[in-house]
Amino acid sequence: MVANWGVVIVAAGSGTRMGTKESKQYLQLADKPILVHTLELFERMDAVKETVLVVGADDVKRCQEWVSHYGFAKVTAVLAGGKERQHSVHIGLKAITAEWVMVHDGVRPLVSAEAVQRCCETAERSEAAVLAVPVKDTIKQVDEAGVITATPDRRSLWAIQTPQAFRHALLLDAHEQAEAAGFIGTDDAMVVERTGAKVTVAEGEYTNIKITTPDDLPWAEFLLAKRRAELAEGKVDQK
Ligand SMILES: Nc1ccn([C@@H]2O[C@H](COP(=O)(O)OP(=O)(O)OP(=O)(O)O)[C@@H](O)[C@H]2O)c(=O)n1
């Protein structure tokens, strides 16, 4: 990574599928809340110069306190998010000053520094990149009656993750176009794809899970313990 990077961490969702009273990004993972693990990853990266954190309006104050408590010196703003993930990203992007920006889900605390680096290097070559892994299952398209209507060729199917990395001006412009058109996508690549710009896939990791449902929590605990053991043995790099 040669450029200076900003990061928008989106954490303004309500975690409906997790079903807990407390939104999932605030649940404890080992010794710290999930969101704190995520913030730590980017705080440690030399190429990252600024982090903008987007959270629910009611959580801004406690997150500002966490930023002080944990000493996240790169966090330049804690902002209230919007109704959809895309709105939260757009709010965060407007507060970024760096030439390059990553968008990352606050609930993906297990991405490795190596994968983030691959994503950023791919973006620096191609303007826009996302982490992704090839799907392992056969994927079917199914209609409302539960009947299979198509089996897409698995060789062309990838499960998309974050971070997603872009030249800041390209992504901000794409978000502004999407807002003007009333378009809502489920990731930032979709917002950029609709402008005609190309988005390149960088090799992700199956362990970069998005904590979404209760089943993901023990899996995340296991992956974190494994990662910590590898770090202690010097098998992986933190930066
Ligand atoms: N209006 C929203 C909705 C989502 N997110 C964030 O986008 C990421 C990915 O979204 P998802 O896993 O779908 O989170 P939730 O929307 O919280 O979950 P659910 O769909 O189960 O309600 C999460 O870090 C979430 O906090 C956000 O910042 N603003």
Ligand SMILES: C[C@](O)(CO)[C@H](O)COP(=O)(O)O
């Ligand atoms: C951006 C994303 O993490 C890519 O997998 C995902 O699309 C966002 O969350 P959601 O579960 O689709 O709302």
